[in-house]
Amino acid sequence: MKIEKKIHYFVFISLSILIANYIWPIIKLPTNNYQIAGEYFRNNHHSFNDIIRYICFIFIPLISHILFKLHYEKKSFLNLFLNLKVTKDYNNINTKIYFFFSLTFLILIFEFLSIPLIIEKIDIFHSGQRLSSAFKNSIDGSLWSGSFVSVGIIYETLGTKFIWNLFDKQTIGSMKYLDLIYSFITKILLLYLILIVVNTLNFDENYKIIFFLASSFFLMNVNNYNSNSTDLFIFREIPILLCVIFFLKNIFTGNYIYSFLIGFLSFFVFFWSLDRGIILIFFVLFIIFFFIINKKYFDLSILLSSIIFFWVLFFIFYNKEFYYFLENSISIIKYTPYTYGIVHPLPFTDEKNSARATKNLIVILFSLIISFNLFFGSNSKNTEKFKFCLLAICILSFLSYLYALGRSDGPHIRQGFAYPAIFLTFYILYRFIYYFSKSKLKILKSNIVIFLISPIFFIYLFIVNVNINNIFSFKGRVIEYVSTEDKFFLSEEDFNFIKLTSNIVKNENCIQLFTNDAALLYLLKKPNCTRYYFVYSIGSISNQEKMINEMTNTNLIILNGKTDNWDMPLSIKYPLVFNFINKNYTEYKNIGNRLLKIKKN
Numbered sequence: 001m002k003i004e005k006k007i008h009y010f011v012f013i014s015l016s017i018l019i020a021n022y023i024w025p026i027i028k029l030p031t032n033n034y035q036i037a038g039e040y041f042r043n044n045h046h047s048f049n050d051i052i053r054y055i056c057f058i059f060i061p062l063i064s065h066i067l068f069k070l071h072y073e074k075k076s077f078l079n080l081f082l083n084l085k086v087t088k089d090y091n092n093i094n095t096k097i098y099f100f101f102s103l104t105f106l107i108l109i110f111e112f113l114s115i116p117l118i119i120e121k122i123d124i125f126h127s128g129q130r131l132s133s134a135f136k137n138s139i140d141g142s143l144w145s146g147s148f149v150s151v152g153i154i155y156e157t158l159g160t161k162f163i164w165n166l167f168d169k170q171t172i173g174s175m176k177y178l179d180l181i182y183s184f185i186t187k188i189l190l191l192y193l194i195l196i197v198v199n200t201l202n203f204d205e206n207y208k209i210i211f212f213l214a215s216s217f218f219l220m221n222v223n224n225y226n227s228n229s230t231d232l233f234i235f236r237e238i239p240i241l242l243c244v245i246f247f248l249k250n251i252f253t254g255n256y257i258y259s260f261l262i263g264f265l266s267f268f269v270f271f272w273s274l275d276r277g278i279i280l281i282f283f284v285l286f287i288i289f290f291f292i293i294n295k296k297y298f299d300l301s302i303l304l305s306s307i308i309f310f311w312v313l314f315f316i317f318y319n320k321e322f323y324y325f326l327e328n329s330i331s332i333i334k335y336t337p338y339t340y341g342i343v344h345p346l347p348f349t350d351e352k353n354s355a356r357a358t359k360n361l362i363v364i365l366f367s368l369i370i371s372f373n374l375f376f377g378s379n380s381k382n383t384e385k386f387k388f389c390l391l392a393i394c395i396l397s398f399l400s401y402l403y404a405l406g407r408s409d410g411p412h413i414r415q416g417f418a419y420p421a422i423f424l425t426f427y428i429l430y431r432f433i434y435y436f437s438k439s440k441l442k443i444l445k446s447n448i449v450i451f452l453i454s455p456i457f458f459i460y461l462f463i464v465n466v467n468i469n470n471i472f473s474f475k476g477r478v479i480e481y482v483s484t485e486d487k488f489f490l491s492e493e494d495f496n497f498i499k500l501t502s503n504i505v506k507n508e509n510c511i512q513l514f515t516n517d518a519a520l521l522y523l524l525k526k527p528n529c530t531r532y533y534f535v536y537s538i539g540s541i542s543n544q545e546k547m548i549n550e551m552t553n554t555n556l557i558i559l560n561g562k563t564d565n566w567d568m569p570l571s572i573k574y575p576l577v578f579n580f581i582n583k584n585y586t587e588y589k590n591i592g593n594r595l596l597k598i599k600k601n
Contacts, residue, residue, distance in 0.1 A: 037573045054405055069373075085293060119484060124561075128518025135525070152270070152277075186233065201385075204437065239265050239272050243280055251388055262284065270329070283396060288304075342409050343408065344408040360401060360420060367397050375391070390423060393426070532546075532547045535570065538574055
């Protein structure tokens with residue numbers, strides 16, 4: 001691109017971004033009249049506003065880029081679609097890379113075995129979401145019929161129950177150890193994704209090894225084992241990562257089994273995490289489009305057949321739960337934005353979290369522009385395979401920002417940068433190594449460079465986290481950790497409350513919470529009287545009415561929890577339930593700051 005054309009392009013794209021940013025606050029759909037007290041309702045904000053704004057912000061510059069390509073560079077859409085076709089054999093095995101992969105994998109295992117198992121006070125709100133539902137399931141085997149699920153039945157219920165059964169220990173320590181296992185799996189999948197990407201590069205062996213080590217250096221640290229940190233890449237992405245891996249393996253090997261596995265993931269992900277399920281469905285639609293473009297009709301039929309097969313099996317074997325699942329999922333999709341939602345900040349302003357959000361939006365935009373550029377151009381020897389990896393990741397970069405649009409606080413916006421960070425890592429490293437591969441620096445082509453670089457990366461990556469003593473004592477440490485009494489994970493206030501309240505509720509068949517302190521049900525060893533154990537997610541008027549109808553056999557209610565001030569008062573959020581409790585229940589006892597109410601005679 002000549003200098004003059006580059007200037008024209010820069011001005012053209014900059015103006016399109018300014019126009020998109022100008023349009024952002026103009027898009028104002030009035031809120032649906034769901035009467036759900038929250039930030040959206042207070043601001044008369046429709047849940048589609050931020051989604052439409054986001055699409056406009058990305059697609060106005062992206063379409064401008066495409067128009068520039070069509071007009072100034074005389075590109076054609078035909079060329080774009082032709083380049084989406086897989087035409088080459090992508091078998092590219094490199095034994096040295098597999099050696100370094102195996103070595104890195106081994107070090108990841110050592111790192112996992114070295115994790116210090118620290119007893120920390122639990123978050124009675126978030127941890128309770130995964131303890132109380134699992135406890136209810138362990139009593140009666142219920143799924144959605146017993147607990148209103150706001151994330152996913154595996155995340156909230158079955159995962160915790162599985163680890164309890166595995167260790168035969170129904171403890172908080174078991175649940176917290178499960179999170180470490182999830183993080184370990186996430187790291188392994190990221191490492192395997194790097195391996196797939198490296199094997200698509202047409203570089204010399206040494207350059208590939210440098211790419212692999214550098215990618216590992218950056219991406220192995222986007223997820224860690226500190227439960228109190230806000231990771232860039234969280235374990236709820238496991239099904240998405242698997243789907244990307246299966247898609248790329250399908251492209252590069254042509255094996256039909258990966259189409260079947262993608263279909264299974266399209267079913268499985270809705271039980272893992274509903275929001276990830278929505279993202280994955282959009283990604284699978286892209287895969288279907290890709291199969292059609294490449295005339296991979298047999299792959300397409302396997303994919304669609306497997307999706308239908310698993311949903312039919314679910315309907316046949318879990319007929320009752322299937323209907324509860326549908327009701328639960330529709331309610332979450334429809335009402336959750338109004339329950340949890342935080343309005344997304346306007347880009348390029350001093351609003352809270354605007355700087356972080358703007359960075360995400362710009363990186364997502366340019367990842368799409370870069371990918372489109374690769375497919376507009378002719379098939380280059382150095383990008384023919386690699387570009388499919390970038391395309392898959394940039395599509396997920398675009399889709400996964402929907403997490404941040406539903407709740408635009410700091411942690412969720414940060415997590416929206418996960419796939420853009422992976423895209424940037426791969427693309428920048430590729431450009432850097434490609435530049436040096438064309439240079440006359442022959443030392444980079446010598447094997448000595450590997451011996452010089454490898455130890456540096458491994459020292460900074462892993463050795464600092466490896467503890468030989470912890471490795472040898474791993475089994476005993478895990479047994480001790482999962483066997484630790486729950487009281488050691490509780491604050492003094494919570495421990496005293498459980499100790500004093502246990503005698504009061506011992507004859508109750510169930511208890512009901514009207515507090516966000518969701519772990520109290522598990523700690524008191526009592527199931528919830530209604531499906532709405534996680535009060536924070538009740539949301540709509542219809543759910544409040546259902547909760548009231550299910551409270552027929554409720555004798556005791558716990559109110560005024562310590563996490564209730566994290567959001568607006570429950571009396572305002574859920575007026576129907578609040579008024580019903582005041583009318584039908586009387587104060588029984590205050591224990592600490594919490595209040596027990598019993599049913600009036």
